Amino acid sequence: xxxxxxxxxxxxxxxxxxxxxxxxxxxxxxxxxxxxxxxxxxxxxxxxxxxxxxxxxxxxxxxxxxxxxxxxxxxxxxxxxxxxxxxxxxxxxxxxxxxxxxxxxxxxxxxxxxxxxxxxxxxxxxxxxxxxxxxxxxxxxxxxxxxxxxxxxxxxxxxxxxxxxxxxxxxxxxxxxxxxxxxxxxxxxxxxxxxxxxxxxxxxxxxxxx
Numbered sequence: 612x613x614x615x616x617x618x619x620x621x622x623x624x625x626x627x628x629x630x631x632x633x634x635x636x637x638x639x640x641x642x643x644x645x646x647x648x649x650x651x652x653x654x655x656x657x658x659x660x661x662x663x664x665x666x667x668x669x670x671x672x673x674x675x676x677x678x679x680x681x682x683x684x685x686x687x688x689x690x691x692x693x694x695x696x697x698x699x700x701x702x703x704x705x706x707x708x709x710x711x712x713x714x715x716x717x718x719x720x721x722x723x724x725x726x727x728x729x730x731x732x733x734x735x736x737x738x739x740x741x742x743x744x745x746x747x748x749x750x751x752x753x754x755x756x757x758x759x760x761x762x763x764x765x766x767x768x769x770x771x772x773x774x775x776x777x778x779x780x781x782x783x784x785x786x787x788x789x790x791x792x793x794x795x796x797x798x799x800x801x802x803x804x805x806x807x808x809x810x811x812x813x814x815x816x817x818x819x820x821x
Contacts, residue, residue, distance in 0.1 A: 636748050636762050636772050640734055644751035644759040649776055652761065652784035655801050659786060662800035663688040666709030666808035673710070673717030682706065684790050685812055691756040691788035696735075696795045700816040701726040703739060703797075709807030719806075726813060737762065737797075739811075744804070746783050746797070746811070747772040757786040760797055764804075779803070787813075 641647055648656070655662070667686065670679055684690040686708065703726035707719040724742040728735050728750070735750040737760060748762015763781045765772045773781055785799035797811040 636736075636775050638774055638776070640732070640749060642733055642752060644753070644761060647749075647751070647775070648759075648761055648784060649779070649782060651779060652782055655784050656759070656786070659798065659800040660688055663708075663798065663808050666806065669709035669807060670718045675718035678718050678720070679708075685796060686810060687790075690790045690796075691786075692790060693756045694789040695758060696728060696750070696787050696789065696813065698728050698730060698735065701728065701813045702816050703811050703813050705742075705744075706810045706812070707806035707808075708810060711802075711805055711807060715805055725816075726811075743767055745772075746799075748775060748783060750787055753786065757788045760785045760787055760799075785809075 637647055639647070645653065667679060667688075670676075679686050686706070702723040704723045705721045707716070707721075710717045721742070725740040726738065727740060728737050730736070731749065736748070737750055738747045739745040743766065745765040746760075746762055747765055748760055751759040751761065753759045760783070761775055762783045763772050763775050763778070764783055775782060780803045783799055783802065785797050787795060787797050789795050793815055795813040797813065799809040799811070801807060802809045
């Protein structure tokens with residue numbers, strides 16, 4: 612019994628340690644995301660809609676029209692409703708839309724993993740806790756429809772996230788948008804790996820995933 616409790620405690624601590632990596636990803640946090648974002652990420656964010664449309668066009672041309680339609684508002688570029696995302700535990704799944712290069716798939720939908728959002732001063736920090744590609748970073752105020760995410764990508768069995776801005780290939784930039792009651796998404800235009808657009812659905816862990 613004591614051994615089982617010890618294992619549970621260790622697992623809980625390891626999960627917390629992984630999540631607490633998020634605040635250190637941005638060296639000098641500021642409420643103004645423009646003061647933090649690299650020039651290449653500012654460009655990716657400015658061109659988010661054309662990236663989204665291009666990715667959907669590629670997916671449909673690759674024979675995935677039904678897959679795109681089945682996702683509904685999740686893959687509608689103009690679905691943002693406004694409203695911040697609350698702190699808490701989330702179930703999150705990523706859809707990769709539009710192949711980045713020949714030989715890759717134009718549409719890949721992954722199962723749900725675990726994500727968490729919490730406070731770091733006046734900002735929120737975000738971490739995808741499980742899966743082989745894990746986004747970690749900060750959520751900044753944006754405009755009335757969306758918040759801005761800046762962070763890095765943790766791969767495979769890596770134990771720590773590298774600092775944002777040190778490796779362009781690992782930098783992640785996107786927008787957090789509410790798309791329904793208790794439903795949000797993180798759109799990541801022109802990621803450096805695999806796809807033209809990554810879309811992460813976020814639903815509270817307490818809510819039954821559809």
